[in-house]
Amino acid sequence: MTSPTTIEPMYASAPKIYPREVSGRFARLRVAAVWLLLGLFYAVPWLRWEGRQAVLFDLPARQFHIFGLTFWPQEFLFMAWLLVLAALALFFVTAVAGRLWCGYACPQTVWTEAFIWMERLAEGPRQRRIKLDRAPWNAEKVLRKSAKHLMWVLFALFTGYTFVGYFTPVDVLAGRLLTFGAGPWETFWVGFYAFATWGNAGFLREQVCLYMCPYARFQSAMFDRDTLIISYDLERGEPRGKRARAASRTGLGDCVDCTLCVQACPTGIDIREGLQYECIACAACIDACDSVMDRMGYDRGLIRYATQRSMDGGESRVLRPRTVIYGVLLLLLAAAFVAAIALRSPLELEVLRDRNMLYQEIAGGRIENSYTVRLVNKRQQPVEIELRATGLPGIELSGAGPVIELGPGELRALGVRISAPAGAAPGGGHEVTVEAAVPGESQVILGRRTRFFLPAN
Amino acid sequence: MDPGPEETGSEIGPWSRRRQVVAAILWSSFLAACAGSVLLFGLLDPLDVFAISTPALPVSRMTGYAIGFFFLWLVAALAAWLARTLLARPRP
Numbered sequence: 001m002t003s004p005t006t007i008e009p010m011y012a013s014a015p016k017i018y019p020r021e022v023s024g025r026f027a028r029l030r031v032a033a034v035w036l037l038l039g040l041f042y043a044v045p046w047l048r049w050e051g052r053q054a055v056l057f058d059l060p061a062r063q064f065h066i067f068g069l070t071f072w073p074q075e076f077l078f079m080a081w082l083l084v085l086a087a088l089a090l091f092f093v094t095a096v097a098g099r100l101w102c103g104y105a106c107p108q109t110v111w112t113e114a115f116i117w118m119e120r121l122a123e124g125p126r127q128r129r130i131k132l133d134r135a136p137w138n139a140e141k142v143l144r145k146s147a148k149h150l151m152w153v154l155f156a157l158f159t160g161y162t163f164v165g166y167f168t169p170v171d172v173l174a175g176r177l178l179t180f181g182a183g184p185w186e187t188f189w190v191g192f193y194a195f196a197t198w199g200n201a202g203f204l205r206e207q208v209c210l211y212m213c214p215y216a217r218f219q220s221a222m223f224d225r226d227t228l229i230i231s232y233d234l235e236r237g238e239p240r241g242k243r244a245r246a247a248s249r250t251g252l253g254d255c256v257d258c259t260l261c262v263q264a265c266p267t268g269i270d271i272r273e274g275l276q277y278e279c280i281a282c283a284a285c286i287d288a289c290d291s292v293m294d295r296m297g298y299d300r301g302l303i304r305y306a307t308q309r310s311m312d313g314g315e316s317r318v319l320r321p322r323t324v325i326y327g328v329l330l331l332l333l334a335a336a337f338v339a340a341i342a343l344r345s346p347l348e349l350e351v352l353r354d355r356n357m358l359y360q361e362i363a364g365g366r367i368e369n370s371y372t373v374r375l376v377n378k379r380q381q382p383v384e385i386e387l388r389a390t391g392l393p394g395i396e397l398s399g400a401g402p403v404i405e406l407g408p409g410e411l412r413a414l415g416v417r418i419s420a421p422a423g424a425a426p427g428g429g430h431e432v433t434v435e436a437a438v439p440g441e442s443q444v445i446l447g448r449r450t451r452f453f454l455p456a457n
Numbered sequence: 458m459d460p461g462p463e464e465t466g467s468e469i470g471p472w473s474r475r476r477q478v479v480a481a482i483l484w485s486s487f488l489a490a491c492a493g494s495v496l497l498f499g500l501l502d503p504l505d506v507f508a509i510s511t512p513a514l515p516v517s518r519m520t521g522y523a524i525g526f527f528f529l530w531l532v533a534a535l536a537a538w539l540a541r542t543l544l545a546r547p548r549p
Contacts, residue, residue: 059518059522060518076500079495080495183519185517185519185520185522211477211480211481212480212481214485353505355508358512451508
């Protein structure tokens with residue numbers, strides 16, 4: 001790590017990067033992506049669906065609601081499946097079009113863009129920001145810096161609140177936070193996420209991509225000569241050099257060496273040195289260079305999205321074994337996912353032990369445990385079911401009534417009691433099964449295991 | 458693939474080696490803890506765990522999730538730190 005004689009400083013090194021603001025096709029595309037993705041992030045918790053929050057990962061109740069679908073913990077395979085699908089989609093897009101994810105969709109990029117926008121609002125464009133940072137502390141500097149940090153902190157807190165709003169009802173949370181009545185964990189996670197947003201988007205920025213992003217290190221495994229990357233046309237640009245007018249070049253290439261591409265780069269690299277792992281493919285250098293080419297009257301595209309093969313004079317192929325395999329896998333898994341969701345069990349049954357009391361002795365030398373049974377009819381037709389308990393001799397379930405009628409899509413929580421003779425089994429916890437069955441018949445629709453406690457004899 | 462600073466002896470970018478190591482350990486273990494929490498609590502209800510371990514204590518699910526997450530983070534960070542220590546080369 002460090003030699004005994006030198007102690008390396010923790011926070012001294014990284015020179016601050018002041019990315020120059022650019023305008024152009026790709027900058028507009030990114031701003032559109034920022035609005036769309038951040039808009040979705042902040043708006044989705046407020047959507048309603050059949051009287052409840054449309055997207056709610058209700059951790060306290062262990063249920064995930066996504067519009068009309070409800071997932072229980074035992075269906076978490078679907079969530080894992082969804083993550084695999086997302087990863088495959090990322091591989092596929094990367095193989096075809098390079099790091100589109102990084103430039104336009106990664107939360108790090110999107111929030112950094114929003115934070116830089118606030119920074120510009122408070123401190124002005126690039127040159128003004130550099131000057132301000134070098135200037136001694138005076139009233140203006142204090143004012144501008146505090147304005148920036150105030151915006152950052154408020155935005156970060158709102159982001160943290162929205163994040164927690166995916167896990168606990170967002171409107172209720174707002175009321176609780178505003179009256180300082182939120183639970184300790186809610187408050188903690190709002191602060192945690194706000195802190196992470198503020199730190200990552202306000203301060204760490206491109207350093208997250210350089211040092212912390214695993215994807216940046218894996219990408220070379222997904223890249224090949226037909227992958228779209230940001231490329232500088234060496235052939236056309238070199239030898240680079242400054243010139244007075246477009247016509248007055250003598251033996252010079254198209255690159256006027258204005259270094260705008262370097263100034264615009266959020267990770268501070270020079271794209272003219274070729275593809276580097278630091279490049280997040282944001283295309284800011286393309287916009288910067290195109291604007292200069294336009295002014296000079298040269299053709300656009302000295303820096304452009306291109307494949308290695310096309311840069312070498314070949315013909316790029318989108319269809320190739322890598323993309324075909326990723327694409328086919330993606331389609332198969334997606335189709336299987338949709339089918340699995342459609343063919344899910346028509347009934348949902350969850351059994352929760354009441355934690356207030358381990359067991360209770362009742363008349364007839366029997367021992368009783370209490371449970372909450374949650375039933376969901378996922379179909380659009382009413383259904384009749386009967387609840388039974390199995391797993392111990394003489395076990396009985398009571399409190400639910402002989403037949404339970406569930407309307408279409410109805411969710412019902414029932415308090416039920418399971419009892420068994422005191423001597424049915426040795427003391428301690430036993431596994432029993434609560435079954436939802438067709439009334440009067442032996443056909444079991446669904447069973448859920450739970451624990452039943454007996455006293456030691 | 459880039460052989461990395463350990464092999465070339467050079468730093469990636471302007472961060473100090475020490476800072477890179479700390480960030481890599483904390484961040485990789487954080488990601489592992491996130492994935493681990495999803496798997497763990499997909500299969501396990503914290504209330505069930507409390508019911509058989511500390512039934513007398515009134516602990517909520519949220520507390521269980523938080524304890525589980527930070528515990529996993531800590532364990533993963535220890536593993537990452539250990540791996541890093543084992544891989545470190547003695548200075549010439």
